[in-house]
Amino acid sequence: MFKLSKLTFEFDKQNSDLISDFLTGIGSISVAEDFIDDSVSEICAYFPNFTDLNEIIYKIKSYVNFLESEYGDIHIGSFNIEEIDESKWQVWKDILKAVKVTDKIVIRPPWEKYESEDEQIVIEINPSMAFGTGHHESTCLCIEAAEQIILTDRVDSVLDVGCGSGILSIVAAKLGAKNVLAFDTDPISIDESNKNIEINGVKEDITTRCCEIKDTAGSFDLILANVYVEPLLSMREAIKSRLNKDGKVILSGFQDFREKELISGYEQTGFKLINKYVDGEWVSAVFSNS
DSSP states (O other): OOEEEEEEEEEEGGGHHHHHHHHHHTTOSEEEEEEOSSSEEEEEEEEETTSOHHHHHHHHHHHHHHHHHHHSOOOBOOOEEEEEEGGGTGGGGGTOOOEEOSSSEEEEOTTOOOOOOTTOEEEEOOTTSSSOOSOSHHHHHHHHHHHHHHHHSOOOEEEEESOTTSHHHHHHHHTTOSEEEEEESOHHHHHHHHHHHHHTTOTTTEEEEESOGGGOOSOEEEEEEESOHHHHHHTHHHHHHTEEEEEEEEEEEEEGGGHHHHHHHHHHTTEEEEEEEEETTEEEEEEEEO
16 A cells, blocks of 8 residues: 655745645645644645655755745744555545646546547646646646647657656657656656556657766757756756757746746856746746757
């Protein structure tokens, strides 16, 4: 039976949306919020039980330090960890439904049926083991941008940075890319990517590797990176060295208050911002190799 770890802590109610989105971005399967009073909420985040929660807590504390530099003091309580079994999270199956990301792309979990229309591409993703279900704004924005580029430009080779569930690689392959390399530092993510790739019938088009970007070789027409700001900035030189002369990079997984920082970092590295996609506070940026 698959088990989860539940991480619970109090947080400043006024900024609860920011921490909820951040938790989703670092691999939480689901996040719930209960109001304690007018100023404090209880945040419950669910992670696969193989997740290193000490690392998650460190990332949360670092993120809160950053928020405090922007917004002033933020209340955060102590962390409580609880292991729960599958029977206690079946309720999430009632929440995770098929999602129409674009007119062409639909993502569905295994338990949801969806009748495709016209030339729609329906992709099945198991959301229980790795980040990337198609429900989060950052993933949807990245898919929207990738669809437009792949269908407009000549895109054969794609690098998926931090592939998670493999969703972006599968989308790229379904849209016509024939040489996709998907990598992640988490072996569990690679296992899940391989399962999703096989289920969706694109095994011949996608290669997966458990490694860091420095361990990848070759150059690519399109690079996809849906992670968070710190690794996006730290990898910008490596990303540039792997991008074809006329290639494009899609960056996602960051919020609008860090947009200027990210864009500035990439422009200083020699990239040119050519497009931007926005959904609420989430942003996806498209760069060319200027």
